[in-house]
Amino acid sequence: MSITPTMSQRVKHLPVxxxxxxxxxxxxxxxxxxxxTRLDRSPIxxxxxxxxKGLVLNLGIVAFVGYLAYITIVRDLLSSMPESVGLSLCITQDLLIFWAILILLRSTSxxxxxxxxxxxxxxxFRPTEIVIRKPPSSTSLPSKNLSEDQRLERYWRLATRAVNPRLLYSNxxxxxxxxxWVLEYSTVLDTYKCLEKGEFQVEDLEFSFWKQEGRSWSVCELWRMHEIMxxxxxxxxxxxxxxKEGKKELFSIWQNMVPNLDSKSTTGHxxxxxxxxxxxxxxxxxxxxxxxxxAIWSRISEQDQPSRLT
Structure with missing residues (x-):
């Protein structure tokens, strides 16, 4: 993704x-x-x-990998093939198994x-937790022929899908x-250290896209995009x-919220x-x-219009 000059009225530039x-x-x-970045306010x-669930899943993966390694070693030791043939076959199979195990563990456990x-x-576990990830490298950019609101809507959809909690690797x-996808744990841990020092507020990391151009950082605050949704x-x-969830009153809260965020980009407000x-x-x-x-909007966007993400 990249932030274009047409979005300048919705982008903040950070001091170096x-x-x-x-x-x-x-x-x-x-x-x-x-x-x-986004803030996870789901219940503790x-x-x-x-x-x-993630712990059980990964313990299961480790147990499976351990068992697979064990039977591989036993098979090699008890192999009845001629040594010249068996050695090359075992090495080939072991390398394939090792490579598969490495990929599995690297992306999960x-x-x-x-x-x-x-x-x-x-x-x-905190009431409000920080979620940070890098944009997927395979993401296709919105066409430059679209209007600013249309481009921003595409950015919103792309980013919402990118941090969909249902697709987090540990689920x-x-x-x-x-x-x-996987959290940027080193960045998240560093962020918490900065928060403890009072360098900035957790609210500064509301749903946003951060991009570096030269030595300068810009932030497109995606959480402000309700007026184009x-x-x-x-x-x-x-x-x-x-x-269906029995939370119809939340829809009224949302309806009352949208006008509060309604300001057209052309006004420079x-x-x-x-x-x-x-x-x-x-x-x-x-x-x-x-x-x-x-997460609700991510699910709805994914179900209704997956073509918007391509």
């Missing part, structure tokens, strides 16, 4: 020496792909349950035990998806979902901190009911 710019500079890769009980478990040991079944079919699906507080209050209302606001 700002704590957030320095934080992301420490962890950005050589391709300067940037980062996507939900976070604990998700962690336990290694980040879980050295990333997720370390994160939980140091910081436990059972997510590893079977080609779109599974006006696809009527998706709004109906959103209302239907909340109704700069939204006030009170609007961010209003957004946070709405998301907190969903969280208290056990629902992740952005």
């Amino acid at each position: 020496n700002s704590p957030l710019a320095q934080l992301f500079s420490r962890h950005d890769d050589s391709c300067r792909n940037g980062f996507i 009980s939900s976070k604990v349950f998700t962690f336990l 290694v980040p879980f035990f050295f990333g997720e478990c370390r994160l939980r040991i140091l910081y436990g 059972p079944g997510a590893i079977l998806s080609s779109n599974y 006006n696809d009527q079919q998706e709004v109906v699906m959103f209302k239907t979902f909340l109704t 700069v939204r006030s901190p009170s609007e961010q507080k209003a957004y946070q209050a709405m998301v907190d209302s969903f969280a208290r009911e056990g629902l992740d606001y952005e």
